[in-house]
Amino acid sequence: MTLLRLEQVTRTVELPDAEPLHILRGVDLEVEVGDHVSIVGRSGSGKSTLLNLLGLLDEPTSGRLVFDDVPLERMRSGQRDRRRGRDVGFIFQQFNLLPGRSAIENVVTPLLYAPPAQFWRRRRLAADMLDRVGLGGRLDALPTQLSGGEQQRVAIARALVRGPRLILADEPTGALDVETGERVMALLDQVAEDSGAALITITHDRNVAALARRHYRLDAGVLTPTDADVAVGATVPVGTSAAAAPSPVAPAWPAASSPPVAMPSAFPGERL
Amino acid sequence: MRFITSIAAALVEAWGELRVSRLRVMLSLIGVAVAVAALTAVTALGAVAEQSQREQQERYQGRPALLTFMPSDSTGMKSPDPSLTTTAFQDAADRYGIDWTSRVLQDSGSVELPRGVTEMPIMAVDPDYGTMHRIAVREGRWFDADDADRFAPAVIVSTDLWKELGSPDLRTHPHFELSGTSPSTAVVIGVTGETCDGQCLSMTMLYDDFVKTGFTRIDDGPGAYIPQPSYEAWVPPSTAKKLMPRIASAMSLALGDGWQINPSRMDYAAQLGGYDPYLPLKLAVGGIAGLVLLLGALGLVNISLVTVRYRVREIGIRRSFGATAGRVFFGVMMESVVATVVAGLIGVAIAVAVLKNPTVIGFITSSVQDVPPFPISAALIGLGSSAAVGALAGLVPALVAVRVKPIDAIRL
Known part of the structure; x- marks a missing residue:
């Protein structure tokens, strides 16, 4: 079942005293329920603009965007915001946890915009979600008391707490070291699979891209499907060299550790 | 939801x-x-x-609208007779359907206190006066209709007078003697708030009791001072303007030639005319x-x-x-x-x-x-x-x- 469809989507920005800037050119993309798609591209290739469109935060200049069989142009602003809250979970490169708020308060945030049934049970839902990402014992920790990996796990819990059907991960491991990044990705992949949500990862890290089932490459606003090797070869991974990087398909988990699954047992109290 | x-x-x-x-x-x-x-x-x-x-x-001036009627003899030849003026006022009040009325007399009299016979201001009123002036009684109660039938007149005293009596519990029926032509024993039934460091000895009693006690000696001769009460009527403010001359003229008619009734309205609403000081x-x-x-x-x-x-x-x-x-x-x-x-x-x-x-x-x-x-x-x-x-x-x-x-x- 198709969750999201982009048909010949373009995005152009009019600039004063200059030629219009064509950021996206004729993008076609179809994402199924439960899909895992990676999009790689260099800086300035239009990744952020595409992310805005996929997350219903922006409108295409031309072409069609259909979310859950409803064309974007038929959704009013408020409807689009509500659908985003209900169906889309965002994970950002810089975690973007709300400063000064504990882990559970951060995870509660999306539930403040949820229907009554979820809002009134917000603390329980948030605590359960944090437990699922292995942070059940750190509910009241502030972002400053958490390691990078833990912060990203809080961000994952926050993105998933409303049970979205689409998870948009924008450079989810960009601020983490290689090993932690791999663990976080394994968790994200697993939690997405458990919940049946589609996962679109925008990255230029080949290990991260390799975890996806389908691969795309964005170059100068043109999105093209590739096979894994081509996509992975598109850029040099951040923070590692090609020689030192583990095989993209190999599990990034130390042999002595638990298997790379998303359940709390994957994080037996360790700080990522 | x-x-x-x-x-x-x-x-x-x-x-x-x-x-x-x-x-x-x-x-x-x-x-x-x-x-x-x-x-x-x-x-x-x-x-x-x-x-x-x-x-x-x-x-002091009553709740709005409080009308006061003061009878006076324009010829100066007739002795005032409070019983006649009272009847004239009551008839007028009945005719205009006024429920709240009171006679008011401010005078002084002698009472026997533990420290000796003391002259003090006495106010004589009817029971409605308490409501018409929103009198707050701190201890005991205000007068009711039954108090008129008492053998020993009921009085309400100021806080200073109550203290002078030794701040007695009112349930013990504290009393003191009233000097007059018919001396009697006053029983304290209530205490009002007036106090000025023991200097404000005063009391209030029912008008009829005041007359019976005879603080003012009527038999002092034709030139003697006979106190004349004023008459108060509490009416809705909207009708005050109309009622004032009508009651006054009804009273003068009843009293006959030579009698003048001076109506006035003293309550704050009349004085301020809506102005907030x-x-x-x-x-x-x-x-x-x-x-x-x-x-x-x-x-x-x-x-x-x-x-x-x-x-x-x-x-x-x-x-x-x-x-x-x-x-x-x-x-x-x-x-x-x-x-x-x-x-x-x-x-x-x-x-x-x-x-x-x-x-x-x-x-x-x-x-x-x-x-x-x-x-x-x-x-x-x-x-x-x-x-x-x-x-x-x-x-x-x-x-x-x-x-x-x-x-x-x-x-x-």
């Missing part, structure tokens, strides 16, 4: 934000709290002063409090604007998690309102604490007997104005917040 949830969620959000930035909030709200305290205190002071003034005026003071202090509130609000706007800029990323994150533009607007606005309402509550509490202090109350009401309750209206005005200031101060930052573009904000 969805609407209630939205409101509850916005409140939770606002409270969370305020909790995180306590110091900022506290600093910006001191001005608001002080202004609300001032505004509430001024409103309350005005209300308390007005109430106390009004009660005093009502005690405290208005200039209230306007001045209220204006100052309003200015302080405005300054507090400007400070709040300033700080909120800076904070919204600083919070652009957070607003972007909230938008990405489904916060609608309306919700962001409402949320930022609620932060301001919740904060100022909390400041308002503190301000009102300060005002209550200050105005509950008897010393402060003593400044505004000269003869205070009981500290009056804090006027609810003043507290509501204080809270209402703090919420209004919060909404106004939150408007500009809320408009700025709505214009935040989520992804640009997140990528800042």
